[in-house]
Amino acid sequence: MEPIAQDTAPHTDDPTTTTTLPVFEFSQPPPDAPPVTFEMARNAVAKFYGIEVRDIDRALHQVASMPGPRKPIWRKFGKLNKFGFLYGILMHTPDKEWQEDYIRSFYWTFESNRLMEKEEEEQCLNLLYAQFIQPFTQHDTSGSSNASSHGSSGSTPNGSSAPIRSNATDPTHSNFSTALRKRDVACLICWGSQATDAAHLIAQKSSIPLVIEKLLERAGMRSVFQVQNGILLCATCHRLFDTLEQYIDVVDGRLFAKIVNRTNDPNDEDYLRDLERLTAYRAIHKKYQYHAAIADLGSEMPVYIPLDDETMHPNHTALAFHKAACLIWKLAGAGAVNEDDWSGDCEDDVENRLAMVASRLEDLVKTSTVSVEESK
Structure with missing residues (x-):
C-alpha cells in the first residue's frame, strides 16, 4: 500500500x-x-x-x-x-x-x-x-452453510481436539471454512450461529494478485486461505463487513467490533439505530459460556475468540488494513x-x-x- x-x-x-x-x-x-x-x-x-x-x-x-x-x-x-x-x-x-x-x-x-x-x-x-x-470488498459466500449450534452454554469452544490447520498450502475455500468454524464457533460480531460465512480479511481476488501478495507479505502471511486471514460471520455481518460498514478494531491487543459512523455526528440516527440493533442481537445470542461475561460499552463491543492458541487468531495487521479501508471509504462518502x-x-x-x-x-x-x- x-x-x-x-x-x-x-x-x-x-x-x-x-x-x-x-x-x-x-x-x-x-x-x-x-x-x-x-x-x-x-x-x-x-x-x-x-x-x-x-x-x-x-x-x-x-x-x-x-x-x-x-x-x-x-x-x-x-x-x-x-x-x-x-x-x-x-x-x-x-x-x-x-x-x-x-x-x-x-x-x-x-x-x-x-x-x-x-x-x-x-x-x-x-x-x-x-x-x-478493492482488496477488502469481496463478498464471497461460496463457503456459506447453515452452521449447526455448538451445544449448550457448558460445551467446550471447539468440540474436538483435532488441530486447526494453517491452510497456507491448501488453496480451497472448504478447508478455510472448516477451520474458521472450528475456531470461531459463531459469528464474531453478532454471535449468531446460523448461516455463517467464512469471510476473508484480505479478500480472495484474482484481478489484483500482486496487490494481495504485497498485503499478505506486510501482514506476515503466505496465503489468503490461512485461518489467520479469516473470521466467521453471519450472512448479514459478512455483507456489512465487505461493504466496509463495520470492522474489527485492535485496541491494546484486544479485538472490538465497531460500526462505521458515516457522518461526523455521534448522535446520527442511522448510526445509533445500527448500534442498537447490533447490541440487541449480541444480547439475544449471548448463550455460550464464554460470551456470558462480556459487557458491551457503547460502541465498544468486545470480540471473543474461543481458541486459546493466539497464533491462530485473526491477523492483527490484516484487521488494521481492513479498518483503514473502512475509514478511508467513509471519508469518500461511498458505500x-x-x-x-x-x-x-x-x-x-x-x-x-x-x-x-x-x-x-x-x-x-x-x-x-x-x-x-x-x-x-
Whole structure:
C-alpha cells in the first residue's frame, strides 16, 4: 500500500495485438527538498479540488453524508468524494512510514497540477482504489452453510481436539471454512450461529494478485486461505463487513467490533439505530459460556475468540488494513459495493486497469518509492 506507479503491462485486444498504456507515477521531491507536513499535503489536495481550507470540516461532513455511488466509481464521484477519499488515505494509512510516503507523494503530485489531465487523475484514483479499497470488498459466500449450534452454554469452544490447520498450502475455500468454524464457533460480531460465512480479511481476488501478495507479505502471511486471514460471520455481518460498514478494531491487543459512523455526528440516527440493533442481537445470542461475561460499552463491543492458541487468531495487521479501508471509504462518502452490484457500463475497462496495476506492482514499487531518509 505504499506509493507506486501506474502499471504498463500490455493489454491484449486480440492474440496478435499488444498495447502499452502510459505510466502514472507520483511526483517525488528533489533531493534537497524540505520535509512535507500533513497540512501541506492536505492543502495541496484541497486547492486542486477548489476547497477552501477553512471549509474542510464542513466538506468532510458533506462527503460522509453522501449516498454511495455505484461503479465505475470515478465517473460518479464529485470533487468532494475525491477529496474525501484522498484525505482519508492521508489520515488513515495504517503505518507511520506509509503515511509519510503518501504525504510527500500527494503534496508534490497535487502541487504540480499534473492531474489536471483527466486521464492522469483517473489513473491515480484507480491505482489508489486498487490498493486501499478493492482488496477488502469481496463478498464471497461460496463457503456459506447453515452452521449447526455448538451445544449448550457448558460445551467446550471447539468440540474436538483435532488441530486447526494453517491452510497456507491448501488453496480451497472448504478447508478455510472448516477451520474458521472450528475456531470461531459463531459469528464474531453478532454471535449468531446460523448461516455463517467464512469471510476473508484480505479478500480472495484474482484481478489484483500482486496487490494481495504485497498485503499478505506486510501482514506476515503466505496465503489468503490461512485461518489467520479469516473470521466467521453471519450472512448479514459478512455483507456489512465487505461493504466496509463495520470492522474489527485492535485496541491494546484486544479485538472490538465497531460500526462505521458515516457522518461526523455521534448522535446520527442511522448510526445509533445500527448500534442498537447490533447490541440487541449480541444480547439475544449471548448463550455460550464464554460470551456470558462480556459487557458491551457503547460502541465498544468486545470480540471473543474461543481458541486459546493466539497464533491462530485473526491477523492483527490484516484487521488494521481492513479498518483503514473502512475509514478511508467513509471519508469518500461511498458505500463500497459487491462485485455483483457493478453496473455493466465500462466494467471491463475498470477491471482491465486494475489488473494492469497489479501485473508489475513489485517492480514499480522499487522505482517509484522514495524512502523517508532520502527525502530529508
